[in-house]
Amino acid sequence: MSVLNLFILIPFFGSFFALFFKKSAKIFSFFISLIPLYILIFMKQTILSDSVEYSWVKVLSIYFDLKVDDLSYIFLFTTCLIMPIVILAAKEKESFLFSLLLLFQGLLFVFFSTKDLALFTIFFEASLLPVFFIMILWGGDESKKAAIKFIVYMIAGSSFLVAAVLALYFSAHSFNLDVLAKTAEGIPFAPFIFAAFTCAFIVKTPMFPFHGWLSDAYTEAPLTATILLSALLSKLGIYGFFRVGLSLFPTFMEKVNPYLLPLAIFAVLYGAFAAWMSLDYKRLISYSSFSHVNFILAGLFTFNSTGHQGALLQVLNHAVTTTGLFLVASFLEEKIHSRQLFKHRGLLQMMPKLCWCSLIFVLATIALPGTNNFIGEIIILFSVFQDNYLLAACLALNVIFSAIYMLRYMELNFYGREIPKERGFTDIGNEQVFLLLPLMIIIFLIGIYPNILLKNFGVIR
Amino acid sequence: MNYLNSADLLFLSPWIILLFGALLILLTDCFFESCKNQLYGLTLLTFILAFFFKIYAPHTENILLTNWIKSDFVSHFFTLFFLLIGFLSACLASTFFKKFEAEKLDQGEYYFLLIAAVFGLVLIGSSADFLPLFLGLETLSISLYVLCGYVKRWNISKEAAIKYFLLGSFGTAFFLYGVALIYGATGTLNFDALLPAFQAITGKPEKTLFFAGISLVTLGLLFKAAIVPFHTWAPDVYEGSTTPVTAFMATGTKIGAFAAFIRIFLEGLLHFSPLWNLAMALLFVPAVIYANLVAIRQINLRRFFAYSGISHSAFLLIPLAASTKSSISSILLYLLVYVMATFLAFAVLTILDKEKRGLYLEDLKGLYFKSPLLAGFFTLSVLTLAGLPPTVGFLAKFYIFKAGWESGLYFLVIVGLLTAIFSAFYYLRIMSKMFTKKGDILFTSSYLNSSFFVAVICAVLLIFSSILPNFLFNAIYQK
Numbered sequence: 001m002s003v004l005n006l007f008i009l010i011p012f013f014g015s016f017f018a019l020f021f022k023k024s025a026k027i028f029s030f031f032i033s034l035i036p037l038y039i040l041i042f043m044k045q046t047i048l049s050d051s052v053e054y055s056w057v058k059v060l061s062i063y064f065d066l067k068v069d070d071l072s073y074i075f076l077f078t079t080c081l082i083m084p085i086v087i088l089a090a091k092e093k094e095s096f097l098f099s100l101l102l103l104f105q106g107l108l109f110v111f112f113s114t115k116d117l118a119l120f121t122i123f124f125e126a127s128l129l130p131v132f133f134i135m136i137l138w139g140g141d142e143s144k145k146a147a148i149k150f151i152v153y154m155i156a157g158s159s160f161l162v163a164a165v166l167a168l169y170f171s172a173h174s175f176n177l178d179v180l181a182k183t184a185e186g187i188p189f190a191p192f193i194f195a196a197f198t199c200a201f202i203v204k205t206p207m208f209p210f211h212g213w214l215s216d217a218y219t220e221a222p223l224t225a226t227i228l229l230s231a232l233l234s235k236l237g238i239y240g241f242f243r244v245g246l247s248l249f250p251t252f253m254e255k256v257n258p259y260l261l262p263l264a265i266f267a268v269l270y271g272a273f274a275a276w277m278s279l280d281y282k283r284l285i286s287y288s289s290f291s292h293v294n295f296i297l298a299g300l301f302t303f304n305s306t307g308h309q310g311a312l313l314q315v316l317n318h319a320v321t322t323t324g325l326f327l328v329a330s331f332l333e334e335k336i337h338s339r340q341l342f343k344h345r346g347l348l349q350m351m352p353k354l355c356w357c358s359l360i361f362v363l364a365t366i367a368l369p370g371t372n373n374f375i376g377e378i379i380i381l382f383s384v385f386q387d388n389y390l391l392a393a394c395l396a397l398n399v400i401f402s403a404i405y406m407l408r409y410m411e412l413n414f415y416g417r418e419i420p421k422e423r424g425f426t427d428i429g430n431e432q433v434f435l436l437l438p439l440m441i442i443i444f445l446i447g448i449y450p451n452i453l454l455k456n457f458g459v460i461r
Numbered sequence: 462m463n464y465l466n467s468a469d470l471l472f473l474s475p476w477i478i479l480l481f482g483a484l485l486i487l488l489t490d491c492f493f494e495s496c497k498n499q500l501y502g503l504t505l506l507t508f509i510l511a512f513f514f515k516i517y518a519p520h521t522e523n524i525l526l527t528n529w530i531k532s533d534f535v536s537h538f539f540t541l542f543f544l545l546i547g548f549l550s551a552c553l554a555s556t557f558f559k560k561f562e563a564e565k566l567d568q569g570e571y572y573f574l575l576i577a578a579v580f581g582l583v584l585i586g587s588s589a590d591f592l593p594l595f596l597g598l599e600t601l602s603i604s605l606y607v608l609c610g611y612v613k614r615w616n617i618s619k620e621a622a623i624k625y626f627l628l629g630s631f632g633t634a635f636f637l638y639g640v641a642l643i644y645g646a647t648g649t650l651n652f653d654a655l656l657p658a659f660q661a662i663t664g665k666p667e668k669t670l671f672f673a674g675i676s677l678v679t680l681g682l683l684f685k686a687a688i689v690p691f692h693t694w695a696p697d698v699y700e701g702s703t704t705p706v707t708a709f710m711a712t713g714t715k716i717g718a719f720a721a722f723i724r725i726f727l728e729g730l731l732h733f734s735p736l737w738n739l740a741m742a743l744l745f746v747p748a749v750i751y752a753n754l755v756a757i758r759q760i761n762l763r764r765f766f767a768y769s770g771i772s773h774s775a776f777l778l779i780p781l782a783a784s785t786k787s788s789i790s791s792i793l794l795y796l797l798v799y800v801m802a803t804f805l806a807f808a809v810l811t812i813l814d815k816e817k818r819g820l821y822l823e824d825l826k827g828l829y830f831k832s833p834l835l836a837g838f839f840t841l842s843v844l845t846l847a848g849l850p851p852t853v854g855f856l857a858k859f860y861i862f863k864a865g866w867e868s869g870l871y872f873l874v875i876v877g878l879l880t881a882i883f884s885a886f887y888y889l890r891i892m893s894k895m896f897t898k899k900g901d902i903l904f905t906s907s908y909l910n911s912s913f914f915v916a917v918i919c920a921v922l923l924i925f926s927s928i929l930p931n932f933l934f935n936a937i938y939q940k
Contacts, residue, residue, distance in 0.1 A: 057856065059790075059934045060863065096833075107851075118859075122850040129849065136893045137829070144893050148886065155849070155885040159878035162859070166866045166874065 004050035004066060007039050008113070011106030018099040025095035029102050030087045036109070037080040040073070048073065062118040062175055066110065074312050075112040075239050078319045079105060081442075082231050088435055089327055090224045092138050097224065104130035104228060112239060118175040120243070121165050124204070124236060125158040131233060134225040135217070143225075146216040150229075153213040157203030164196035177247065184248040194252045197244050198260075205237030205293055208267035215274070218286035219339075223330045226282075230289045230326060231319040238293075238315060241300055242308075254303050261301040261387065265395050267294035272401035280339045281409055285329050288365060288405065289322045291398065292373075298395060299380035302387050310379030313454065317364075317372040317446065324361035324439040328354060331428050332413065341409070344425075345416035351427040355414045357436050362406045364443045367399060372446035465525060472521040472532060474514040475540055475583060482507030483576040490569025497568065501555045504572040508548040508579070515540050528651065531589040535728070538793060538937070539586025539720050542800075546712050547579035549804050549915050553705035553811045556912035560814060561703075564612055571611060575709070578604035582713055586720045591640045591650040594721055598636065598685070601717055602629050605710060609702045615817045621701025628684075628694040636681025642674030652729030659733055675737065678725065686718035686774045687767075689748035699767035704814050707763050708807035711770045712800045719777055719792055726781065727789050741782035745873050748775035753883040762810060763819045765887075766803070769846060772884060773799055776877060779861050783868040791857075791864040793937040798845060798857040798926075801919045805842035808916035809835050828895040836895045838916045845923055847888035848881060853927045 014032035018025050039047060047068050054064040068076065083105050090097060104127060111123035128151055135147035165175070171187035172180050184190065203210040218226050245253050271291025278284040296318060299311035331354055336344050348355045364371040367378075377399070385392035446453055470477070486503055489496050520532045530536070551572065558568055581600030588594040606629060610622025644650055646667045647658035662668055680691065687695040699707045726737065752772035759765035777795060780788040810820055812835065813828075829836035845854035858881070865874045926933040 055931070057930045057934060059938070060856070060860065122855060125849060125855070126851040129844070129851075132889070133896075136896045144897070148889060148893060151889055152882060152886050156882045159881055162862070163875060163878055166859075166862055167871075169863075170866055 002050050002052065003039060003043055003046045004052050004068065004113070007036055007047060008052070008066065008106065008109050010035050011102045011109060015099045015102035015106060018095055018102055021095050021098075023093070025098045026087065026090065026093070029098035030084055032102060033080070033083045033087055033105060036076075036105070037084065040077055040080050044073070056119070060118065063116050064114075064119065065116040065176065066113045067115050068113045071239075071242055071312075072113045074315060075235060076109065078235065078316050079108050079112065079232055081316075081438075082227065082319055082323055085323060085327075085435060085438065086224050086227050089227070089330075092222070092224075097134065097138065100130040100133055101224065101228075104232075108232060108236075111236065115177050116175045117165050117168065117177055117180065117244075120177075120240075121158070121161050124161060124200075124240070125155070127233065127236065128154050131221075131225050131228050134228070135221045138222040139220060139225070142216070142220040143222065146213070146220045150213040150217040153203060153206075153210065157200045157210070160196040160203075161200035164193045164200065167193045167196075177243070181247050185251060190249070191252060194245075194249045194256075197240070197249070198256070201237040201240040201245070203237070204240065205234055205297060206290075207294060207297060208263055208270060211267070211290060214290055215283055215286050218289065219280065219283045223326065226286075226326050226330075227323050230286070230322045234289075234293045235315055235319065238296055238300065238311070241297075242312075246308075257301045257303045261298060261384070262391060264294045264297040264301055265384075265391055267291070268298060268395060268398050269401065272398055272405065275405040276401065276408070278405075279341050281341050281413065282326075282329050282333065282339050284341070284405060284409055285322075285325045288325070288402065289318070291402070292318050292322070292365070295377060295380060295395075295398065298384060299376075302380070302383040304383050304386060306386070307380060307383030309454075310376050310383060313446075313450070314373070314376035314380065316442075316453070317376045320439050320442050321361055321364045321373060324357075324436060324443075325365060327432075327436060327439075328358040328361055331432055332358070335425050335428070341412045345412060346414070347425065348414040350425045351414075353433055354428045355410075357428075357433060357440070358414065359410060360440050360443065361436075362410055364447075365406050366403045370444070370447045372443045372450075374447060375450045465523065468519050469521050469523045469526055471514070472518050472526065473530075474518055475511040475544065476580065478507060478511040478514060479576055479580045479583070482510070483573050483580070486569055486576070487573045490567070490573070500568050500572055501551065501558075504551045504576065505548060507576060508544050508551065512541060512544045512548070515544065527589065529590050529593050530584075530587045531724075532587070535720075535723060535789065535793075536587035539716075540583050542716065542797070543579055543582040543586060543713065546582075546709070546716070546800060546804075547575060549918075550575060550705055550709040550713070552911040552915045553708055553804075553808060556811050556910045557703055557705045557814070559910065560811075561612075564614065566612065571608070574604040574608050574611075578608070578709070578713065582717045582720075585717045585724075588721075588724055589652055591643070591652075594724065595637060595640060598717070598721070599633060601714065602633060602685075605629075605706075605714065608706045608709070609698055611706065612703060612817070615701075617701040617817060618703070619701075621698045624701075625694055625698045632681050632684030632691070634681075635677045635684070639674045639677025639679075639681060642670050642677065644674075646671035646674060652724060655725075655729045656731070656733055659730065672734075672736075675730075676740075679737070679740070682718050682721050682725075683744075686715055686722075686777075687771050688744065688774055688778065689751045689771060692748075692752070692771045695771060696764045696767040699770075700761055700764045700819065702763075704763065704807060704811045704819065707766070708804060708811070711766055711803050711807070715770060715774055716796050716800065719774070719796060722781055723789055723792060727784060727792075732784055738782045738784055741778050742870060742873055745775055745778040745782065746876050748772075748778065749876060749880045753880045753887075757883065757887045759887075760822045761819060762822065762825075765822070765891075766806065769884070769888075770803070772880070773846070776858070776861055779865040779870065779873050779877065782873065783864045783870055785864055785868050787860070787864045787867065790937045791860045794860055794933060795857045797933060797937065798853050798923075801923050802842045802845040802854065805838055805916055805919035805923065806846070808912045808919065809839045809842070811912045812910070812916075822891065822894055825891065825894045826897045830898060835916075838920050839895060840892055841920055841923055843888045843892050847885050849885065851927055853923060853930055853933060856930050 018029045021028050052066040056062045056064040107123050107127040114120050132147050132151050136144050172183045268291050271287045275284045275287035296311045296314045299307040364373050367373040578601050581597045584593055584597030606626045609625050610618045612618050649658050684691040752768050756768035780791045845852040848854040848858040862874045
């Protein structure tokens with residue numbers, strides 16, 4: 001069995017067997033989720049040269065066609081990095097949760113490495129279900145409502161994708177992305193097909209007019225689902241733009257970029273303002289995540305290779321920082337049982353460890369020099385500047401705004417003279433710090449010496 | 462050759478077995494008081510025997526038969542399919558009888574009528590002429606009229622039976638009248654001879670007669686398939702009948718109607734007039750939108766499944782309107798998936814059933830915490846019906862859309878995709894009800910019964926075909 005086969009199958013089998021573990025499901029699935037990470041890091045060359053092809057549905061000429069290239073590798077790496085942390089962070093003990101998490105990982109693996117557009121569509125939609133289940137099973141009433149809203153939005157987006165894929169299939173008679181890359185732009189109605197693809201990916205990411213589900217879903221969902229949504233599921237749309245938009249319709253992408261770029265930048269600022277005005281710190285982080293995802297899109301829409309490299313780097317950075325922020329926010333919520341910003345102040349005195357950990361992620365979000373986001377955002381800003389300096393100026397405002405709202409989060413929770421009225425808040429334990437440690441290491445690693453990862457990712461050749 | 466030889470009798474064996482099985486059950490019920498508990502087993506045996514005989518039944522070339530009954534792949538497929546449906550319905554019925562022992566229901570007649578209905582269905586699936594088709598439709602309908610009102614003490618069932626009988630007779634009458642007009646125009650009732658006879662028509666009056674006949678036949682079949690605007694009977698009848706009968710109607714009647722559609726319009730009169738295809742296309746849009754919008758408001762589950770069934774049969778108008786090569790196989794695939802998912806849902810409903818009113822949406826609350834397995838089954842069924850990947854329901858819908866897109870019905874595909882958003886909403890809402898903690902769903906008995914067995918079979922088939930869809934696609938393709 002080839003390495004790629006093994007790589008794809010491990011999470012699926014893990015997901016099945018996790019159901020039979022009662023108490024040790026968490027440990028089991030944690031170790032299972034480490035195996036793909038190991039394969040990705042230490043067997044990189046093998047997995048890049050490997051490919052898998054089976055006929056899955058012969059009649060519809062859908063092939064189970066997998067191949068990992070540099071682009072897939074970055075997204076796969078992000079998934080593999082976040083999943084063990086999500087599994088360890090889960091507070092629930094039911095083995096079904098871990099089964100769903102591993103299933104989600106497996107679905108993403110197929111999605112990020114497939115070369116078949118039909119399979120791409122199927123797994124694009126299928127990856128919603130584990131998150132949906134987590135939201136309705138382990139969330140409160142609000143989470144259930146948010147879950148339905150979220151999935152209806154997502155299915156609406158996916159229906160665009162299905163229509164586009166069907167249209168493409170009947171013009172090109174193939175689902176294979178390599179074949180389609182040669183013919184896609186010449187077929188009739190290609191602009192409409194491209195528009196449908198764009199809509200599907202924009203809803204998934206989400207970009208400005210389609211973000212209605214986002215704040216409820218991120219805020220109300222249980223922690224695991226929130227991290228999956230913000231760190232990983234939002235990357236599906238970005239991957240879609242890279243995989244389908246750039247390789248199938250490069251000239252269309254170039255044509256619509258002048259319209260999409262301002263929209264993305266508007267969404268960045270919109271998210272920043274919404275975060276600024278939030279009174280609920282989890283909602284604040286949700287909007288901050290929304291704002292930064294759109295930063296990635298801004299890099300993507302610049303249509304020069306610098307911008308794309310910055311966007312790819314930000315994919316990993318955003319996943320790491322958002323995961324960290326949601327983790328520290330959930331630790332805080334666990335301790336103070338409130339999500340309101342103005343309720344407790346001066347928590348630094350009682351929970352110094354949590355405060356310092358939060359500060360690192362907050363500074364990374366602000367893109368302080370020396371942290372990972374600085375590198376990614378500066379690359380993106382450069383490339384936007386090449387395109388249009390006015391827009392670059394607008395985008396650069398975000399650096400100020402993110403400083404405002406993120407420091408507000410720090411200030412209103414941890415600093416301030418007042419001593420919290422309720423006594424007895426305890427600090428987080430060492431195990432929680434340990435959980436955050438890998439994320440912090442990556443933040444500083446990329447921030448101080450980005451080439452170690454940039455080269456390895458093939459972003460800079 | 463003017464007589465039937467043994468091979469021909471073997472070809473007819475499914476019908477013969479069903480007939481004798483049904484009669485045997487009726488006689489046993491009348492004369493052998495002590496064997497009453499064996500009737501269920503006898504019914505299952507009848508279906509299984511007929512199933513195996515059909516698998517190995519030879520094809521026939523005998524002119525005495527081929528004029529009336531076809532022995533091609535589609536008839537083979539439908540016969541096996543209907544026998545399976547009969548088998549699964551009988552399993553559901555047995556659980557129902559155990560649950561409602563207090564009503565003192567007589568089982569013999571029920572099984573007799575069920576087998577009779579399946580007999581009619583099998584006849585529809587293999588008919589080569591309007592006459593056997595009509596016979597099949599009537600055998601099916603009359604049995605169903607009785608089955609609907611089977612629990613005589615339930616007022617709700619009485620109402621359903623009367624409603625179904627009155628409206629159903631209208632539907633049948635339209636159909637029969639249409640057949641008469643077609644015969645008047647062409648002088649033949651055989652499906653294979655219909656297209657040449659139609660093309661030979663030159664005079665305007667004959668043409669008018671033919672089209673009038675065709676539209677009446679279509680109307681009758683649309684009525685049986687419960688497609689908007691001929692659907693009004695379905696919700697009331699589904700709500701009033703017992704759960705196993707509803708399951709049989711939701712699957713059997715619907716598939717019977719589409720089998721007739723395939724026989725007449727996709728085989729006999731393929732591409733006879735673009736007008737007919739246009740009519741089907743025009744019908745699709747209001748049908749699917751109406752059914753999906755109304756389904757959102759339903760709180761009674763049997764009624765809900767009536768509307769969801771209406772929207773599913775509306776979906777099958779796309780391949781009918783497309784009338785391409787892949788139309789038949791896309792209908793067959795969709796029906797297979799739909800039947801498995803519907804039986805899965807109804808098996809769970811039968812297990813949970815407690816009163817005559819059936820289950821309401823609120824009754825599902827907290828099912829996951831009482832019985833994760835049943836909730837899992839129901840979830841699988843609902844996801845398949847909603848057509849969400851990775852279930853095979855997505856591929857079934859995709860195949861339908863493909864058939865539509867192939868023949869340029871872009872608008873229909875887009876409407877279909879948009880309504881899929883609605884359907885996702887109401888199916889997933891049911892699901893989220895099951896995962897609510899507050900509920901206090903009651904189990905009156907253990908669920909290890911024949912309905913559970915049905916659920917396991919359907920669930921295994923659905924999961925298996927989701928992972929390896931080639932298995933399903935092979936089943937619907939002619940070797």
